[in-house]
Amino acid sequence: MEWGQPHQERMGLLQDMAVSSRARVDALTASLAEMRERALATPAPKRLMLAGFDLIAECKLRAPSAGELAAPADPEGEAARRAKLYAEAGACAVSVLTEPERFDGDLSHLAAAAAVCPVPVMRKDFLVDPIQVYEGRAHGASGVLLILRMLDDAVLDACLRAAEECDLFVLLEAFDEADLARSERFVAAWTGAQPLLVGVNSRDLVTLKVDPGRLERLAAHLPAAVPGVAESGIDHPHEVGPLATAGYRLALVGSALMRAGDPAVFATALLEEGRRCS
Secondary structure, X not given: OOOOHHHHHHOOHHHHHHHHHHHHHHHOOOOHHHHHHHHHOOOOOOOOXXXXXXXXXXXXXXXOOOEEOOOOOOHHHHHHHHHHHHHHOOOXXXXXXXXXXXXXXXXXXXXXXXXXXXXXXXXXXXXOOHHHHHHHHHOOOOEEEEEHHHOOHHHHHHHHXXXXXXXXXXXXXXXXXXXXXXXXXXXXXXXXXXXXXXXXEOEOOOOOOEOOOHHHHHHHHOOOOOOEEEEOOOOOHHHHHHHHHHOOOEEEEOHHHHHOOOHHXXXXXHHHHHHHHO
């Protein structure tokens, strides 16, 4: 088994996502070599530029914890519109969900956002194979999410080497202290030109509820050598201040931005509060 070996008993949603992600890999008609060639023939990825406290703003249509967040008639057009809006509001990167079964995502949403967005766009998905890293760049990604708990060391190494070759930034996602301790090995081995980030997801894998104290509890265990990202459960700008004070350099915000009446104003408020407290 190539995914979940370190913490199978705590996988929850991730186990289902790993199975469906593997099925998508198995359904690909292109070989690893063909996907790699296709990826490396695309224009160079955009650079992730960090300054003080930063925001990764997310485009997603649905989440298992929140239900439907948007149902646009033109999902690709909506992804492009939001990506430009988020960048204009000051986001350093845009995260686009490409998982189809539980998040209504698609690689076409990623490609549409990347085509118009002036900042890097990250493929957010439940990746289980390096071919999906190449697939992300082939669709315009400048970064990818890799979830520590889903991947054994060999697969994670292969995905990180693919990201380095594709000149992508990587967000390594952790859920607990054990994940963060394990991340240190990969942080030390990273030789990519783009940043490696380590994030903490505050959502419980089984109940899908947010653990409100997790981000601050785990801040002291973030690898010191790379920027830390606070993920999930941020609903108001005032929640960002304590996270910036605790040492997080970025926040990844999705559902709250999707629900906001004025996402640009909300994104600006998140950034202002984070920078005020960092």
